[in-house]
Amino acid sequence: MDYKQLIAERLADQTNTNAQALYGLIEIPPRPEMGDYAFPCFALAKNLRKAPPLIAQSLAASMDAQGFEKVEALGPYLNFFLNKSEYSAAVISQVLSQGPDYGNEDSGHGKKILVEYSSPNIAKPFNVALMYTTSLGNALYRMYRSEGYDTVGINHLGDYGTQFGKLICAYRLWGDEEALQADPIKELLRIYVKFHEEAEKDPSLDEAGRTAFRNLESGAPYEMGLWNRFKELSLEDFQKVYDLLDIRFDSLKGEASYSESLPEVIEEIRAKGLLSESQGAQVVLLDEYNMPPAIILKSDGSSIYCTRDITAAIYRKKTYDFDKCLYVVGSPQALHFRQVFKVLELMGFEWAKDLIHVGFGLVKFQGMKFSTRQGNVFYLTDLLDQAIARAREIIEEKNPELPNKDEVARKIGIGGVKFIYLKNSREKEILFDLNEVLSFDGETAPYIQYTYARARSVLRRFPLAHPEEMNGLQEKEEFELTKELDRFNEAKQEALARYEPSVFTRYILDVAKAFNKFYNNINIGNTEEPLRSARLNLLLATCQVLANGLNLLGIDVVEQM
Ligand code: ARG
Numbered sequence: 001m002d003y004k005q006l007i008a009e010r011l012a013d014q015t016n017t018n019a020q021a022l023y024g025l026i027e028i029p030p031r032p033e034m035g036d037y038a039f040p041c042f043a044l045a046k047n048l049r050k051a052p053p054l055i056a057q058s059l060a061a062s063m064d065a066q067g068f069e070k071v072e073a074l075g076p077y078l079n080f081f082l083n084k085s086e087y088s089a090a091v092i093s094q095v096l097s098q099g100p101d102y103g104n105e106d107s108g109h110g111k112k113i114l115v116e117y118s119s120p121n122i123a124k125p126f127n128v129a130l131m132y133t134t135s136l137g138n139a140l141y142r143m144y145r146s147e148g149y150d151t152v153g154i155n156h157l158g159d160y161g162t163q164f165g166k167l168i169c170a171y172r173l174w175g176d177e178e179a180l181q182a183d184p185i186k187e188l189l190r191i192y193v194k195f196h197e198e199a200e201k202d203p204s205l206d207e208a209g210r211t212a213f214r215n216l217e218s219g220a221p222y223e224m225g226l227w228n229r230f231k232e233l234s235l236e237d238f239q240k241v242y243d244l245l246d247i248r249f250d251s252l253k254g255e256a257s258y259s260e261s262l263p264e265v266i267e268e269i270r271a272k273g274l275l276s277e278s279q280g281a282q283v284v285l286l287d288e289y290n291m292p293p294a295i296i297l298k299s300d301g302s303s304i305y306c307t308r309d310i311t312a313a314i315y316r317k318k319t320y321d322f323d324k325c326l327y328v329v330g331s332p333q334a335l336h337f338r339q340v341f342k343v344l345e346l347m348g349f350e351w352a353k354d355l356i357h358v359g360f361g362l363v364k365f366q367g368m369k370f371s372t373r374q375g376n377v378f379y380l381t382d383l384l385d386q387a388i389a390r391a392r393e394i395i396e397e398k399n400p401e402l403p404n405k406d407e408v409a410r411k412i413g414i415g416g417v418k419f420i421y422l423k424n425s426r427e428k429e430i431l432f433d434l435n436e437v438l439s440f441d442g443e444t445a446p447y448i449q450y451t452y453a454r455a456r457s458v459l460r461r462f463p464l465a466h467p468e469e470m471n472g473l474q475e476k477e478e479f480e481l482t483k484e485l486d487r488f489n490e491a492k493q494e495a496l497a498r499y500e501p502s503v504f505t506r507y508i509l510d511v512a513k514a515f516n517k518f519y520n521n522i523n524i525g526n527t528e529e530p531l532r533s534a535r536l537n538l539l540l541a542t543c544q545v546l547a548n549g550l551n552l553l554g555i556d557v558v559e560q561m
Contacts, residue, residue: 035079052076089470095541108149117328121158122234135421137328159254165213170195184233331359388413415555419445466533508549
């Protein structure tokens, strides 16, 4: 419900000004006794040639107060008090009539946004560290889509690097075909670790690894064949994780696929006079911008990470003609992206300004047991399995009669883990503690899921006698809850403006908190009809908002838990 718009239009009528200009001036007062909206009259003083307090007074007297309980002057301010019952009815009816679409907007219509996230390295385990980019990126993807953007989710697979030469070499020496079939990542990790151990003793292995890598780069069939195989097997393994997380990408493209266009891009950088030589390497000097040089071509002629990212960005612009391209990658790579973006800018691509690095901080795990199978990695699937098992225990304890316990445990376990990466501002360090993650009364996904299930159980207990009834909600708790329901889009847009899903996550927590206040203070069972029906409709609307909100975070609700 856009009351600001309504107020702006009425003020514009009264004062012969432009509603658009007034809109931005409307404030939310700091205290409830000052109303729900306030308009500071200073801006009108010049035009109306009157002192602001006088303007406030005369407007209070002449304003059309329809939809408001009252409109009052307080000093230079004009304060608007919503008609609680009317307002609540309008919000509830909007939520219920739009249903799963409530909160979807059109602000991104005709615009395309690329969200690059997850981007694991092949032949390596999908470790817990990847959960940050995966949760955060998927939430941003969903939120942009809900704003009407044409949204492209990109998984930029790490399938390039000298380590693949080593891996190929190791496989030739010690690879076990059967083990590779049975658990590919485990086998690849085993031989990779072995390679490093053996290379300590026998340095000639490193040379063999480099040779294999050169062969791979020049497309030799044996090396290419193995590399493709490792890639396929890794992807199958990653797919299991993505299925469990319910995440799909629109594009899965390996870093190595940009190799082909590298020479062209390097030539372009050279032609634009940007390339200098430094200790045998070809670099773009960035001293002027307080950055170390961006290395484009190493002294041995091999390309590097930076150049492939430059090439990938040019490819993406050509392929998608995006309005914005986000890189959801940990903050330790911040300098890398600043260099990449700067080189693109210096190359004359004005769209370099539309490339955005969405960084995030570190995660520390506390008191967790991981089966460190090999090579000291924390597998994400181990973490998720533990979370699901723990959720299952909690359910067994709290609600042993619950049907479909496994499914509920899965939704709570996974939801709980995803949520942790979304609730704090992304640059902050996270301390991951499984007990806290799954707590039903902290700032957690299970708390919100539990709130939802609680509301559903009330709705099962008391059938809705008058589905059309939405009037008469006057209590403070009802009003506060309705205001939260109404704030969905504002919260989402604020979150997107800062690429900060936590703003929206906090909002969903606020909805759940406002609902629990309402639930604890208002007894629906004792309420007479038709007010009871209005309250039940408020419950229904709350459930819809919680479900829609969690959905944008990639988290499911459960009917019972
Ligand atoms: N695979 C890379 C890594 O593990 C992350 C890729 C980030 N994206 C990019 N366009 N450079 O570090």
